[in-house]
Amino acid sequence: MTLRVASAGQLSADQVTSVLxxxxxAPSTHNTQPWLFSNGAAGIELYADADRxxxxADPDRRELLLSCGAALFNLRTAIHxxxxxxxxxxxxxxxxxDLLALVRPRSPATIDRRIASLAKAIPRRHTNRTPFAASPVPAEAVGSLRHAAEIEHAWMPRLDAEQLDGxxxxxxxxxxLQANDPAFVAEWRxxxxxxxxxxxxxPFAAGGETAADDAWVLRDFGGARAPGAAPLVVVIGTFGDQxxxxxxxGQAMQRVLLTATALGIDASFISQPVEVPAIRTRLRDLxxxxxxxxxxxxxxxxxPVAWTPRRALEDVLLDPPSLSA
Incomplete structure (x- = not known):
């Protein structure tokens, strides 16, 4: 497919290519990359790719929206x-x-050095599924991560020892539950x-664990309970669920992840308790x-671990574009 990128708002075609x-x-569940884009004079549209x-694992598309929200934050950050x-x-x-957002690159803006730092972290951020070292995440860094979530209208509550045990x-x-569900395992594979x-x-080189292996899910988990221990386990939540x-x-998640990357901190997802509806409800109660x-x-x-691949840009561009007025 031939790459066809037009200018959008104040951005040239080359700049649009770069920000796309x-x-x-952005990260996505199983690296499905469930996003599509359209661009034209009005701006850049972000769509959910319903085929992905x-x-x-995600019957109500909750994680799809989180993934697309992460892509949207990358887009906003790169434009800024x-x-x-x-x-x-x-x-x-x-x-x-399926039309999730319209982003209009408008008037010139003074570049905020903090956002520029996040933009530089975009190509360096990747999910790290290896065991983490015993070095603690500094309290100052935890505060920065919590603030990053709050800027994007989400919250990263402090969890006490009892909550972490739960x-x-x-x-x-x-x-x-997931490992004993044949349909989940087939989808995972x-x-x-x-x-x-x-x-x-x-890719196997970036993960390699098996869906039926409990050890990798819980490894290093307990270290989050004791001050000065590693790794840190956190929950990002919202007051609504629409x-x-x-x-x-998803935007808050990506701001947290890019903030972590800029600080030299690795991250991986513990998806199981938010993918099983009954367990997610219990986590909410917790x-x-x-x-x-x-x-x-x-x-x-x-x-260091292998990076996960990405679809070619021409594979995620809608043709012809369908921009909102």
Missing amino acids: RSATL TLPV ATGFQPAATLLPRRGDP LKELVGESHR RWTGRGQANRDGV PLDRLRA LGGGLWPQIVLRLGYGT
């Missing part, structure tokens, strides 16, 4: 680092649930353990009932 490439570097849903203000409208077209139990229980030639899914809340949560848990992260310092 940044958007596609996970009907077993180019020197323009990204005016984003979420869910701009009633009746079209979370560990929920992780193990939800993992066992379709997307993991792939060769490096694939442009999506998780599509708009989930899209915002957090006090006010927040809907959206993401559970493991943060620390790992060893």
